[in-house]
Amino acid sequence: MMMDRETTAGRVIPDMRIEWGALAAPLVAVAWFARRKPLGALGGLVVLALLVMALLAPALSPYDPRQIIREANNKVPVYVASGSVYLLGTDPVGRDILSRIIYGARISLYVGFGAVLIGVTGWFVVGMVSAYAGGVVDLIVQRIVDAMMAVPGLIIVLAIMAVLGSLLNNVIIAIVIGMLAPVVRTVRSQVLSVKEMEYVVAARAIGAPSALIIVRHIMPNSLAIYLVLATYYLGFSVIVEA
Numbered sequence: 216m217m218m219d220r221e222t223t224a225g226r227v228i229p230d231m232r233i234e235w236g237a238l239a240a241p242l243v244a245v246a247w248f249a250r251r252k253p254l255g256a257l258g259g260l261v262v263l264a265l266l267v268m269a270l271l272a273p274a275l276s277p278y279d280p281r282q283i284i285r286e287a288n289n290k291v292p293v294y295v296a297s298g299s300v301y302l303l304g305t306d307p308v309g310r311d312i313l314s315r316i317i318y319g320a321r322i323s324l325y326v327g328f329g330a331v332l333i334g335v336t337g338w339f340v341v342g343m344v345s346a347y348a349g350g351v352v353d354l355i356v357q358r359i360v361d362a363m364m365a366v367p368g369l370i371i372v373l374a375i376m377a378v379l380g381s382l383l384n385n386v387i388i389a390i391v392i393g394m395l396a397p398v399v400r401t402v403r404s405q406v407l408s409v410k411e412m413e414y415v416v417a418a419r420a421i422g423a424p425s426a427l428i429i430v431r432h433i434m435p436n437s438l439a440i441y442l443v444l445a446t447y448y449l450g451f452s453v454i455v456e457a
Contacts, residue, residue, distance in 0.1 A: 334391035342402030363396035
């Protein structure tokens with residue numbers, strides 16, 4: 216909030232020190248985090264660079280990623296042909312590798328964020344409801360999880376892709392199904408401990424509806440595990456998609 220200060224002439228002018236302090240606060244927080252957690256700051260910088268590269272792909276890409284240069288196929292980096300420079304060389308077909316990497320960032324982010332938003336969010340809710348409901352609901356869900364965990368996740372993804380085909384949306388569907396078992400099992404273990412906390416027991420004792428307890432107490436206190444899973448599966452989805 217910008218405060219005012221009075222001058223000797225009686226005029227009131229804004230105190231810009233408060234304004235600049237508010238603007239500099241985020242930069243100070245980022246500098247403090249980078250100093251305390253250099254690896255985390257480096258990872259955030261890589262993700263930020265990937266986002267910028269994906270958003271500005273048309274401006275950053277030197278060539279059309281689908282353009283075929285017949286006389287420049289399978290060339291080494293910094294290859295010059297007809298006045299054009301290919302910094303990372305070309306592939307066997309003759310397409311510029313740098314341009315394909317820049318545009319490929321869009322596909323990676325689409326698959327990564329799509330799989331995380333759909334898969335981690337959906338299975339987070341399933342694991343939370345399964346743990347809180349217990350009984351027959353939890354029994355059925357956990358038997359499905361046990362069956363899924365008997366097969367490696369990558370094998371499940373490849374099998375689903377063989378059935379659905381290699382479309383980009385099918386990749387997301389396959390990854391979402393493949394992350395069912397580990398996400399549900401991890402979230403369930405967290406919710407089982409949270410549901411026994413005193414505030415949850417007190418809410419049940421006064422007759423609060425189950426939906427209200429889940430939304431107001433269980434979910435907020437389980438968001439930490441959601442963020443961990445989302446961070447992990449963002450990178451995992453990009454690797455599996457590749």
